[in-house]
Amino acid sequence: MAIPIESSPPPGWEREGIDGLLGLFPPGRLSEIVGPRSSGSSSLLLALIARITTSGSQGGGQVAFVDGMDALDPASAATAGADLSALLWVKCGGRLRVGLSAADLLVRCPGFALVVLDLDELGPMPASAHVRLQRAVEGTDTILITRSARHREGSPASLILATRRLAPHWMGLRPLTRLAGLRSEVSIFRSRSSHASREGRWTLDWTL
Numbered sequence: 001m002a003i004p005i006e007s008s009p010p011p012g013w014e015r016e017g018i019d020g021l022l023g024l025f026p027p028g029r030l031s032e033i034v035g036p037r038s039s040g041s042s043s044l045l046l047a048l049i050a051r052i053t054t055s056g057s058q059g060g061g062q063v064a065f066v067d068g069m070d071a072l073d074p075a076s077a078a079t080a081g082a083d084l085s086a087l088l089w090v091k092c093g094g095r096l097r098v099g100l101s102a103a104d105l106l107v108r109c110p111g112f113a114l115v116v117l118d119l120d121e122l123g124p125m126p127a128s129a130h131v132r133l134q135r136a137v138e139g140t141d142t143i144l145i146t147r148s149a150r151h152r153e154g155s156p157a158s159l160i161l162a163t164r165r166l167a168p169h170w171m172g173l174r175p176l177t178r179l180a181g182l183r184s185e186v187s188i189f190r191s192r193s194s195h196a197s198r199e200g201r202w203t204l205d206w207t208l
Helices: 018-022 041-055 074-079 095-105 127-137
Strands: 030-034 062-067 087-091 112-120 143-148 159-173 179-192 201-207
Touching: 018 041, 018 062, 018 112, 030 041, 030 127, 041 062, 041 074, 041 112, 041 143, 041 159, 062 095, 087 095, 095 112, 095 127, 127 143
Parallel strands: 030 143, 030 159, 062 087, 062 112, 112 143
Antiparallel strands: 159 179, 179 201
16 A cells, blocks of 8 residues: 655655554554664654644643654654654663663653654664563553664564665756655564554655
8 A cells, every 4th residue: 555645754644544554553562663774664653753742632642752862853753743842852872771761661651642762773672671661561551662773583562563665756857866755665574463454564655
């Protein structure tokens, strides 16, 4: 299923197709997004943050973003549609242990609709940390997501989405010199939830 995105990146959280994709993440369970840089994994995360912080008639939910590599760009998050006033940004300075401790603490705090642990290239996360985070989020209404470049075997995650870059889009007079966007593929690597088909696969166009 192709989902065209025509707004600024990361885009399209209001579109029916991507909204359905973002709705796969189960509350009270650990989920993972796995993919290297420029694969669409960060854009997918920002789209989810935008969806959660702005949805609902009484305003959106609160999101905690634990940033392992201090790589979050608030301007990009705002462009994606996120309400920055509902976003708690925790910088970890490239320290894995700090990121793990912060995520473990925040997921136990009531009030967050989403807690993200963005490891980027900082991983791999120890298997014991996966288990601890899963136990911490159980019985809550919080969506817990880790993002990393590579999947680690033994993770107890209920949902694992894998992203990969398909092709860049260029624009301008020939020769094409300006990057206009990226096309990426999101597929279900693992699903233990009745909400997600094991065969799910999406193609997303992220426009710059």
